[in-house]
Amino acid sequence: MQQGSFDFATPPSQQSFAPGAWFLRGFACDQTEAVSMALAAVVAAAPFRHMHTPGGLRMSVAMSNCGTVGWVTDERGYRYLRHDPVSGAAWPAMPFAFAQLAERAAAAAGYPQFVADACLINRYEPGARMTLHQDRNERDMTSPIVSVSLGLPATFLFGGLARTDPTQRLSLAHGDVLVWGGPSRLCFHGVLPVRDGTHARLGRCRLNLTFRKAG
Ligand code: MD3
Ligand code: FE
Numbered sequence: 001m002q003q004g005s006f007d008f009a010t011p012p013s014q015q016s017f018a019p020g021a022w023f024l025r026g027f028a029c030d031q032t033e034a035v036s037m038a039l040a041a042v043v044a045a046a047p048f049r050h051m052h053t054p055g056g057l058r059m060s061v062a063m064s065n066c067g068t069v070g071w072v073t074d075e076r077g078y079r080y081l082r083h084d085p086v087s088g089a090a091w092p093a094m095p096f097a098f099a100q101l102a103e104r105a106a107a108a109a110g111y112p113q114f115v116a117d118a119c120l121i122n123r124y125e126p127g128a129r130m131t132l133h134q135d136r137n138e139r140d141m142t143s144p145i146v147s148v149s150l151g152l153p154a155t156f157l158f159g160g161l162a163r164t165d166p167t168q169r170l171s172l173a174h175g176d177v178l179v180w181g182g183p184s185r186l187c188f189h190g191v192l193p194v195r196d197g198t199h200a201r202l203g204r205c206r207l208n209l210t211f212r213k214a215g
Contacts, residue, residue: 014108017170018158020144020182022109028148029175031101035209036150036201038095039121042066045092046084048123054078060128066092067118069215071137078137080118080214094119101177102146102211109179111144116211124154124206126196132163132188135212143213144181150174150209151202152194159188174199 013025028035048062051073065071069080070091084091098119106114118138122130135145149172156178159167165188172178180187194206 017168018184018187020180021158021184021187022179023170024105024108024177024179026173026175027105027108027177028101028150031097032150032175032201034097035101035148038097039207039209042092042095042121045089046070046087048121049086060124061130062123062125062128064121064123065119066098066121067094067116067214069118071118071120071212071214080137098209098211101148105146105148105177105179106144106181106211109144109181111179111181114143114146114211114213116146116213118212118214120210120212122208122210124152124191124194124208126152126204127193128206129193130191132157132159132167132190134186134188135210136186138212138214140213141185144179144185146211147178147180148209148211149176149178150207151199152197152204152206154194154206154208155192157190157192158184161186161188163188174201 015023043064046064048064050058050062052058054077072081102116103114153173156170156172157167159165198204
């Protein structure tokens with residue numbers, strides 16, 4: 001039994017758990033091989049790195065990006081950039097397998113014609129986590145964010161529009177997809193420290209892809 005206030009073992013596998021937010025259980029399962037192959041090419045060109053928050057803290061999550069813009073953080077703040085600050089080159093192009101998955105997931109959640117221009121790739125090794133935050137650096141707040149989980153499972157936290165609102169927990173597994181739009185777009189959310197384990201395909205790590213319309 002998974003955590004949270006919904007019974008995710010019960011069909012249908014597409015459930016709305018907050019206004020505008022959808023959990024598409026296993027939606028990416030038949031595409032994880034194609035997505036993993038494309039991902040390997042992206043991170044060969046733009047390797048994972050641990051960025052620093054504006055306050056100087058090293059993030060436990062390692063990140064990369066693909067698309068026309070990529071999300072970065074450093075002492076100058078959080079923002080999207082057209083170039084990878086490590087290499088100075090443009091971010092790798094969005095692979096077709098990524099764009100197609102994001103568009104299909106958004107459509108399944110009632111957001112047709114979603115065209116992501118950015119994909120932030122998060123790599124969690126055991127112990128890595130993401131503290132409660134809002135995603136508010138994207139220029140277009142009317143587009144949803146689509147998130148795809150791969151590898152080790154994680155407990156995802158989602159709250160309300162204020163940091164102190166109560167949070168609910170959701171277990172995310174390999175191939176699960178979340179779509180956040182409308183009133184849920186600015187909800188606080190985070191990820192508890194990933195527990196140690198070994199995933200059959202991805203080893204000792206969890207990967208999360210978030211597709212955004214940012215530029
Ligand atoms: C709810 N990533 O990259 S994905 C992030 O699992 C981020 O790596 C987490 O939060 C991860 O910013 C969570 C689920 C998610 C992503 C974006 C959201 C939930 C969201 C944007 C708005 C509301
Ligand atoms: Fe986020």
